[in-house]
Amino acid sequence: MRRTANLHVLAVTSPGPGDGKTVTTLNVAGSLAQSPDLRVLVIDTDLRRPSIGAYLGLPVQSLRGLADLISDPRASLDEAVVHLRPYNLSVVPAGSRSSGFYELLNSPRIDCLLREARRSYDIVLVDTPPLLPLPDCRLISRSVDAFLLVVAAHRTPRRMVSEAVAVLDAAKLIGIVFNGDDRPAAGHYGKYGYYYSQPTDSHLTWWQRAWNPTNRRRF
DSSP states (O other), X not given: OOOOSXXXXXXXXXXXXXXXXXXXXXXXXXXXXXXXXXXXXEEEOOOSSOOHHHHHTOOGGGSOOHHHXXXXXXXXXXXXXXXXXXXXXXXXXOOSOOSOHHHHHTSTHHHHHHHXXXXXXXXXXXXXXXXXXXXXXXXXXXXXXXXXXXXXXXXXXXXHHHHHHXXXXXXXXXXXXXXXXXXXXXXXXXXXXXXXXXXXXXXXXXXXXXXXXXXXXXX
16 A cells, blocks of 8 residues: 555545445444544445445434435534444444435535544545446545545456546555455446445454444444
């Protein structure tokens, strides 16, 4: 990974769905949040197929999220932030919007909300939509400092990796995460959408076990 100074807002993406970008985002966030001196925020910008809230067991249907903040110019970032106590980590879920995703992510409100996040948090991790099947991730590029590209071993075709690298701003691509999960591909994408499966209990990582509601932790 190339060393780059002054990285404040870091986006995590992948060439296609199912490459492990969301798990990578949460694992990086969980590791950083163990430092008592870092205030870490994760924002789910994958509005078409949000998964941050589901991975963490949050009651997303009753929470405000990014889509709600974009739609309401009077709303502040704090209105959608979920604090994952006792961890030094906070999350903004995707929200409840079911259409108009391109228009939402193309809104200048994204820039405003990320500027607000910069003022309140030391590190902001943005879980983006997959890069190639949709234009959404490219809209977010203007507002972030850098990208991590997640590639799945034995799954992501080299052609897609090359295309993804070509699409991203070379100055903002700071590294590629080689995800070793070689389970059978669980998703596919097409012209109008993409799909991927959620993990089962047997595949829970340490942060999922820690924040799972069955463990009686509260946020």
